[in-house]
Amino acid sequence: MKEETFSLRVSVNDDNSYSCALKGHEDHRSPPVYAPKLLSVSASPSGEIVEGSSVNLTCSSDANPAAKYTWYKENDHKLPSQQPQLFFFSSIQPSESGEYYCTAENEMGRRSAHVFIDVKYAPKLLSVSVSPSGEIVEGSSVNLTCSSDANPAANYTWYKENQTLFQGPERVYHFSSISSEDRGNYYCKSENKHGQINSASLFLDVQYAPKLLSVSVSPSGEIVEGSSVNLTCSSDANPAANYTWYKENEDSPKASGQIFTITDLRPEHSGNYYCEAQNTRGRRNSTLNLTVVAGAWKSAAAGSITAVLLVLILLAVFLWIRRENSFTQQCKCGERPDNRAQLNVGPVCDTPSSAAQRQAAGQQDDLHYASICFSQNQGDVVYSNVRVHPQRETEEEEEEEEEDGVEYSAVRFNNASSAPGTRRQEDGNDSCALYSTVNNNKNTP
Template identity: 35%
Template sequence: MNATYTHPTIVTVTNRFWVIDTDSGTELTDLHKEPGYSGRVEYLGDEPNHISLSDVNKSDEHVYCFRIVGDKGGYTGHPGVVLNVTDLQVIIPAEVTEGESVVLTCKTTCSLTDPTFIWYKNRHDLTTNSTESNKLHLQRVSSEDAGSYNCAVRGSEHLPSPAEYLSVRYSPKKLSVSISPSGEIVEGSSATLTCSSDANPPATCEWYKETKLVRKVPTYTIANVSSEDSGEYKCKCRNKVGHQYSSRLTLNVLSPSHGVSMSISISSNILEGSSVTLTCGSDANPPVETYKWFKEKQSSPVGSGQSYRALQNVQYYCKVLNKLGSVRSATVSITINDGFVIVYVAVGLGLFGLGALLSTLLWLRWNRQKKKADEGDHQNIGLSAKDDTYAALDPAGRKSDDVYHTLAISHPGSPGDTSTSSDY
């Protein structure tokens, strides 16, 4: 902006500067000191009447006047310089959903003749989208189309419009699931399942075990894992656009055995002094590596392997071992006396009566089976699952640290004969 001026010779000029002309009657301020103008006003030459204003924007539209201050007062030149600022603006829809079509408009107040518009995304020239129209058409937008867009007129590329952000809404995608710690998870420790997704607007995530919802959080921490927590988990993320399931994540909890089951196999010819075979089983994870057999009150093992041929009237128990530790069974003693099969189970305290009752039931069942065998009905010796008297004794709900062992009588000659078992 440039101004020329003259003044009477009787006036001594003390200051000269540019002002914004206002009708408010307030004191006129040097443009250098106006808020927002500092650093943008520059004198051209030695005289302050010739200045440049950089980084012009729409808010700079004013009438600018040159003012002289002297010993006789101040004088402001009129009508001044009228500054009209034209601009470019990108008009973007407020909300766009993935799959829809959208039109971006480059709006200008300039009077242009056959302009060519250039579009930019994230400051990169979209050369293929240069068009004589001021509209940019995006067909079937995706999340990849989200970003900052601005436009310019060919020949004035150095004066682009302010950038506007195109936000594209889309359902959750790229779901990522993980488990921590990533290595072996031992019973009693903690495990954290984490789920994340790419979504707009942000998604809420929840965890399922198989098909059952277990927690409505993206990060699911199990403070004290047990073998019951083992299984397949998946994450579901949703927003108002849609939802998505993650791939399955397997949680494998390693644990020592929760119980040791023992079965007793008796030969078909039950005679006094006969030996019996004891078999030990376990549900340990990882599987049992070693089975060892002990006589009660002896620290050294008397045998190894899952089965052990035991003598009568001796108390035995088995101990199973995997890399997490060992667990022992109850102590069992078998006596065969004149057709009586007597099983002594030493579990906890004060259970002698329970053992005696079991012995009586076994004797009754043995007599029944023996009678049938004598009549030519050669059936296996053992307890039938249909025997209501025995089945009623199943103490599945018992609460005792030691009451978790399984006893069964089986006949080795007929594998198909399923013996009844009860938990004690």
């Protein structure tokens, strides 16, 4: 039998299948040949593919002769495969997400099919950023951004010092006009159904000029001369403020620093003091009044001096009044009083002068001397001391019945307020002398 070969050229793009038979023997056709068809690619397990799981990609087709399979990932990147129809991931990663396709090829033609692999995973690579970068000044606009890699997309929660501020899909937390109260630590949380993660903390430093300025003095209460005090100035400022102390109406500063110490206080330290708090964002002033009082010993000394001065003034007035009264009494003493009622003009002492005593001794042996004192403080009471000469005491008793003796008494008025110099007038004409005649006649009742 002669063997013959026939050939047929067909397009590989059609879906036809071809077979051959001998003429007259059409019932005995050869098996059909055709290019790959009904090509499909599947992933196992089906459903969501989660990071770290194992995944099989399978490619199948109907082809005669049998097709040869090749795996590719996006951009015709050929992948090695240990099995013709199977591509295997032992622990799939998010980076392996993408479009995969396989080709089935035989002598009759070539076909391809693809599958998209979406690997799901919890948030990762979380970070927080602030804009604008650099120094943040109170009143400016600021954005905090939380970024993460997650599939499916994450929801974000913002915190300040463990206090929840905001929750939602937005990654940005916005300050339209940031204030000093917004200063602090911030962080965010990124979360989806596969897991969650917290970011590192971000410190938001808001700078502002000094405010809430106050001044105080220690110790408090009355400030006594000679003591020491501390003047303290405090404020809320960022960056920290520098402090300078001034005294009112003085141009040069008194001190620098938060505490100003004044030792050995004097009255001249009294006045208004103010401190100035200043940083790169501004300055502010606050005033304190300081009053220094005299010490206890000075107060006592001042009181003693005042009392002494008052006593001296009163004494001067008293002496002046006494002097005026004395002058008036001396003038009145120039007249002789006629009775005892007129003698009550002040302390009066009657003492005979030396000359009178000598004259009386020469003329009359029985002269009696009398000393009479008139007290101004006692109405009409008169004290009289009559002294009898000792040598004549007996003779007087004998001659008492026979002689009518006359006794002369010199009465002298002494003003207690008179100056010592005025007593020199006693030997002469004493303006206050009063003469009294005493009849010592026995027959006189």
